Amino acid sequence: MKKLAKLVSITLVSGLISSCTSEQVPVKNDRIVTNPIDLNYRFQPNDESRREAADPVLEYFKGYYYMFASKSGGYWRSEDLAKWEYIPCTTIPTMEDYAPTILVYGDTLYFTASSGNTRIYKNAHPEKDTWEEVDTKFEFPQHDPAFFKDDDERVYFYWGCSDVDPIMGVEVDPKDGFRAIGEPKALIQHNCDKYGWEVPGKNNEEPRQGWNEGPCVLKHNGRYYLQYAAPGTQYRIYGDGNYVGDNPLGPFEYVEDNPFSFKPGGFIGGAGHGHTFKDKYGNYWHVASMTISVRHWFERRLGLFPVVVSEKYGMYALTTFADYPFCIPDRKVDFEKEDINMGWNLLSYKKKVSSSLHFEGYEPELANDENVETWWAAQTGNAGEWLQIDLGKPMEVNAIQVNFADHNFNVHAPHDPVFYQYYIEGSTNGKEWTRLVDEEKNLQDAPHKLHTLNVPAKVQYLKICNTKDMEGSFSLFDLRVFGQGGGKVPAEVTGFQALRDNNDKRIYRFTWNPQENVTGYILRWGIQKEKLTHSMVVYENQYEARYFNRDSEYYFSVSAFNENGVGK
Template sequence: MKNIAKLMSIALVSGLIVSCASTEQKIVQNERIVTNPIDLNYRFQPNEESRREAADPVLEYFKGYYYMFASKSGGYWRSEDLAKWEYIPCTTIPTLEDYAPTILVYGDTLYFTASSGNTRIFKNAHPETDTWEEVDTKLTYRQHDPAFFKDDDGKVYLYWGCSDVDPIVGVEVDPKNGFCAIGEPKSLIEHNGDKYGWEVPGKNNEEPRQGWNEGPCVLKHNGRYYLQYAAPGTQYRIYGDGNYVGDNPLGPFEYVEDNPFSFKPGGFIGGAGHGHTFKDKYGNYWHVASMTISVRHWFERRLGIFPVVVSDKYGMYALTTFADYPFCIPDRKVDFEKEDINMGWNLLSYKKKVSASSSLEGYEPELANDEQVETWWAAQTGNKGEWLQMDLGKLMEINAIQVNFADHNFNVHAPHGPVVYQYYIEGSTDGKNWTRLIDEEKNEKDAPHKLHTLSAPAKMQYLRICNTKDMEGCFSLFDLRVFGQGGGKVPAVVTGFQASRDENDKRIYRFSWEPQDNVTGYILRWGTQKEKLTHSMVVYNNHYEARYFNRDSEYYFSVTAFNENGVGK
């Protein structure tokens, strides 16, 4: 099994070298290897407790670049490849600080509006520069969480909705006449928390009230219209995006039973809601969405990007199982249903022995590798020389290290320049003699979730990250995550799996199975189609309760164990 797994890994990486970098050097390939959350210069907010935020993303391909806007970011980003992002500060859109932006490609111009409760729209034929102009708008509806959609026939529609009471609505608009509405808005999606457990708010969908239906987005595929919406609240890991489908851009729409199509309640960082589905320049579908931290403030959020399968047989679903592990952005058309873009590198750092130069009470070193972005290690100071050390337990092959900085006790508020960390990471086989693996001592980029992919795998047992810059606040890490090959056996098949449905509330399932030694965790999969389980949850115990199922649907389940050597059967 070990040799088979190794051969599979070599084959996968070799294929990705070809697809991601053609015949160029590995360093080019490495630049296409990413993970979630997306590593961006997330802006600190102008008021309240110092914290970064970006959410409610929208992304479109325009004139050779991908343009991405997100709430509360002070600007926007562009990219040629979805892997490397350039930040463009923006001062010419006075409503840029409003939540939930949307953009529209119409002719040779990009249009922008946001959830301001007014009707201001801006345009720019050259968004690589901050030269936006206001449109003489004739739209009179006050919309929250707006979303543009342009159909194949050139007609344009505007959708909006952000409420625990009001529906998602839509109306046709005329961009050539100041986006004047054509007809009256139509109610399209109502709240159905009593039927669909994932629409119910709470950390575990447990609160006895309706959640928020919000953040619509429309996608057309094979002549059918997918009206997407988010629920139940951005502060929860169970925040996701669902679909209704119809034959007309203004409905009627029918609920897709296998909802939510974008969902990531588990792993290092959770949440995959209030997003936008788009096609890349090769015709691949992706979904960019909000991910949650929500500790310092309930709007403390990040962005994630997920490949999307759109299948005539199985419907639409985002691939989120290992979306916070390294994967490669392809430079060609890919069948995501059949071809895995994950790099095949396993998590080596989970709950390994750690020590540190210092720590604050409640922010101990053990919180730096617990796979929970909501907790973190913080040194007592931000002084040069603070460090965190990890013992992997034995020699392991390291391919990549993700550094997630927690900004503890920072006092940074917008507007601000780049918030730059400087550090190095070294490795050792014996804990005495050290080799520098990553050198960021001269770093000048604001990169709080940096994934470092090594040019060649390094066999190490010990790793240490050391701060090399005196800074305000404390040197701190949400998690220091290490990826590679453990060199041992993958877990055996899970036994004793049981799934029981609550007799009084069929939206609730409870699961249990026999625990295994030598595992990192388990992947619980489910779906309404036996041959294609489209959803997953990473669980670290041998039991789990979930309340996000449809009341009237039947489900199929499986559970698989995984560890630092791979995924079992």
């Protein structure tokens, strides 16, 4: 979604949609994505049946992006960051350990994961499952490891995952079994009394230290950005912060505008324990953990966010509408000035819904509430189960994101691909229907698939119907519809107040006058008036946040948005 001044007209040219960037370079439909990333998230071997992937790391190697994530039984590769190929892995015995990390060194990719005894593996051809163990000489116990290779080919190793212990780092010699050179240094301590975002809890409210974890290092213009996550992976307020220094092992200074990767609102929240990398065109991205945490506190997904690294404004990930459709550029892009969002607005939020018979507590209204923690579930998994949304009037639909909830499944790893078969129809009157999406012969495990229509459809009603008998229930976290509402954007918000708590300056409380004809509001903030680098999507006209720095001063703004765009 764009501000009014940046709305882009959608033009169809030989099956292409005009670019979401200001230069109007054509973009293929298969480069349009959204979050969470649509992957074959694996069901876990134990506990309640649920999918999981988290703690991602991603590097470009020999023409492909390779992405590893916790508890995935393998890894993925991609040529374009949009389409992913899964590679099952059995030759790494520690593949089931949490928090993997990888290192590109010479013509080889190295892997290790979180464990008490570091075991490292290598593969010059990771498109094949042919990993070999390295004779490792690294002797320090570690959790949440991270490799970093400097421009001079020197390699450093970082780790940390604790509510007590600091983030640590040491130089290592990859030519000598990753033997540590010198003693490890403590680099980041806990400071939740100063930094509200390090405090655990759904709203940073628990009176204890959070977990500092998941380090990662990025070098930009000669400076080293040491990243870390806090306060816990199960919270929407999970984010990544930065310390910056002139040496890979510090000393490091806290970046006041932390956390740089943060997404507490929207359909799916969380943007922590991630990895910042550069694509083949030189653009920065951040891949991170996103949370569901209902069936299990480690029920998680992955998100991909563009990153700005600015000499003036520092580093920040663009997360405001990161769960709306955006395009993956095929060129160098200035993310500070060019918007890669497609300009399609959410049309489905809390519109009238109906469905086949459902379970109590899993009503159809939960399938368009913009909340991945709730879902609709039909009473069976039989063919013919359905859900329908009434948009209220005919609107131009450009894309539909289908988010399957796997309700009442009894699937555990190892398992075959779990795939849904279905179709989606559209109608202007609820009587005559046109098929917009046909997945009746689908054999791909795609639980968060974004269907981008080749030709926008002007419809008022949308209906998804199951066509495959399956165990469990046909169920949806949300059926999300994107396009153009054809009306007016909301008026400028009035009565905005930001009040800081007198007893705890980490807490702000915001209120404003309720607006008519709105979907929700975007609250923005930052430490520099001309660049508000953070945002939160709010659906009411009040909000309390506890994730601010105790000693920092902030600027704020609020704007309303609806199915037509964003107001002033």
